[in-house]
Amino acid sequence: MVGRAPRFDRKDMASAALRLVADRGPQAVTVAAVAKEVGAPTGSIYHRYESREQLLAELWMDVVEGFQAGFVAALAKADDVDGAAGAARFMAQWTREHALEARLLLLHRRQDFVAGDWPAPLAGRAAALEPQLGAALRAFARRAFGRSDAELMARLRYALLDAPFGGLKPYVQAGKPVPRVLDDLVEETVRATLGDLARA
Amino acid sequence: MVGRAPRFDRKDMASAALRLVADRGPQAVTVAAVAKEVGAPTGSIYHRYESREQLLAELWMDVVEGFQAGFVAALAKADDVDGAAGAARFMAQWTREHALEARLLLLHRRQDFVAGDWPAPLAGRAAALEPQLGAALRAFARRAFGRSDAELMARLRYALLDAPFGGLKPYVQAGKPVPRVLDDLVEETVRATLGDLARA
DNA sequence: GCCAATCTAGAATGATGATTCTAGAATGGT
DNA sequence: ACCATTCTAGAATCATCATTCTAGATTGGC
Incomplete structure (x- = not known):
């Protein structure tokens, strides 16, 4: 060298x-x-x-890919509502184990890291993110419920991602530890919003 | 003049x-x-x-007070889980009716409007915000469940505020209308996380 | 020992944006 | 008509960064 x-x-x-x-x-x-x-x-x-923009974009991408990889892996193992509950709890667990990354992911918006288009070297990874998540959710929907219509997908996003995200945020924001009760709440949300569908 | x-x-x-x-x-x-x-x-x-900071701080305060006043009023009428569900749905409804304000409230953080301390003329209003919300939640907890311990308060914040907040955000972010199913999800969340407590 | 390659150092440069300043215009009470 | 008062106009300042540039230091292969 x-x-x-x-x-x-x-x-x-x-x-x-x-x-x-x-x-x-x-x-x-x-x-x-x-x-x-x-x-x-x-x-x-x-x-x-290259630039500040590139540094920030790369940082965001690394953190988000790290989270998403874990979430998708957790979801891949699931094939029923119990499995879904496990995937939902993943976010709370990940937040406990990655305090700094969680603050980045939960407290800030992508647009504060990447203003306009993605810097060229990251464009590919950026484009893959949403499809990967969508595919994982859809595959789970098919396995667990035998369907993947728009309403079901909306329910899945809410129960597995958006509601846990919302519940976690205040604790992360305040820099307080995420309490156990949140894991229960997240799980109860999953069962309440996806539980009936298994029978239907 | x-x-x-x-x-x-x-x-x-x-x-x-x-x-x-x-x-x-x-x-x-x-x-x-x-x-x-x-x-x-x-x-x-x-x-x-006075300054840009004051303009932004005042804007944030007006929007947040507007939302909170409505939410607190909705909650004041509630004295059981059904009432709580109504309060929870308030946020979705408010979002539909106040598109611009909802984008401010749901997509951005207070710290992007007010960096350090509040400008003097707003300090009083700022200090009143959290106590007002806390009091409204606590009063409801006492009416509906006869108690207001920390776990119950955490459940209320999750069910009535944080989970709806999380569920709404993606739609607001994308500039898409909030679908009906979200009202159902929010209500199901309230019933699942607060429903048992009524008996206990 | 010399050289191209890879880095550190930190001083210029330029752009953006908040804030301040100087002029001048409109109003209505006197 | 005159004046203090309340505003509009927009140019001049100043500070904060991102980015670029010039120097010089190290390294290992030759």
Whole structure:
């Protein structure tokens, strides 16, 4: 390996940025702030990343892919309402185990990380995200209920993603631990909104 | 009334700012953008508001108070699980009737409107918000269930506010109408998470 | 020991946007 | 008609960043 030994790498910068997002939001991720956090001059940030936009976009993508991979894996094992409840609880568990990432995912919007189009190197991964999630939900719907009409899909998104998301948010926002009762609430929501369909 | 007749008032500016928030987010509410939207020079904005921060803080406060007043009123009429379901549906209904305000409330965070402390003139209203909501929930808990312990309060917040909030968000985000099924989901959530308590 | 390649350092540059300032216009009481 | 008062107009300031640029340091292969 020819050339001066690097003192800072992308990982250092990305994790500094994640820390900044978690405690002061994406708008606090200025190039100067990341540089300071890492202990590097601003120029070095640009040696690793095209632009601030690219750094933020990559950070968001890594976190979201990480979450989604776990969620999709949990859902892949499910084939009935019990399995769905497990997938729903996944989000609460993931939040407990990934405090910083959870703050990024639950408290901020994608558009605060990626303003317009995705930077070219990420476009492919970005385009795959929603289809992967949709496919996992649809496949589960077919396995568990034998159908995947629009209303059922709306129910699944609500019970497995949106309601848990909403329930978690206040705790994550306040920086408080997610209480056990939330796992129960999420599970009760799944059973209440998907339970009848198994018979129907 | 002595003095030149005004051509722009706070209302014009606030509603221009609301429109900007709803379609491009709070960071798009620059003083220049508001001025342009209203058709005024930037100086005139400062004739009505201390600062951009004050304009945004006041906008957020007006919207949130508007929502909360309706919600608290709906909850005040409730004294059992059916009443709670009505209060929960209030949010979906309010979202349908206040498209712009809903985008502000559901898609953005308070901290994007008010960075640090509240501007002095709003501090009082800000301080009253959470206690008013807490009191309304606690009073309902006592009426409906005869108790108001921490777990029950967590359940109420989830069922009446956080879960509906989470369920609504994707539609509001996408600018799509909130489907009927969401009202059902919200109601089913309330019954599932609060229903048993009535007997206990 | 010399060189291309890879990095650190940190000072310029430029753009964006909030805020302030200077002029001038309209109003209505006197 | 005159004046204090209330506003509009829009140019000038200032601060905050992102980004670019110039220097210089290291490294390992030759």
